Amino acid sequence: MKNRKEMIKTFYKIIENENYDELKPFCHEDFVFYPQIDTPFYGVKGLKDSEDKNFAPFPDFKMPVKEIILDNNDSAAVYLNFEGTHTGAPFNGINPTGKSVKFSLMMLLKFKDNKIIEKRSHVDVNDIIKQIKQ
Secondary structure (H helix, E strand, O other): OOOHHHHHHHHHHHHHOOOHHHHHHHEEEEEEEEEOOOOOEEHHHHHHHHHHHHHOOOOOOEOOEEEEEEOOOOEEEEEEEEEEEOOOOOEOOEOOOOOEEEEEEEEEEEEEOOEEEEEEEEOOHHHHHHHHHO
């Protein structure tokens, strides 16, 4: 597999393109996703199910990786910017407004056997709501 930073960039590009089946080679068989809260979503299917709900309100979204910080203990912090227009599904009960949003995301990835075994997401949902209500 490519070096770890390239692997992470490719992983997020695949998510941005919503080609979830292509994530399987990147994810450990015990992969788990924790979106913002400690409710786990298991496997690539769990990640897809969770992310579909998050991205459906913003069908034109882009999510470029801005920075990756690696440590020596099989962890990585990934900083991304999310940009999209609220023209899709309702977000948090708010019908599409046509408003553009831009917010930052911080992810913590953990690795095992050179694959991602855990992904934790941290985002300020209230900031998103504020932007689509303005």
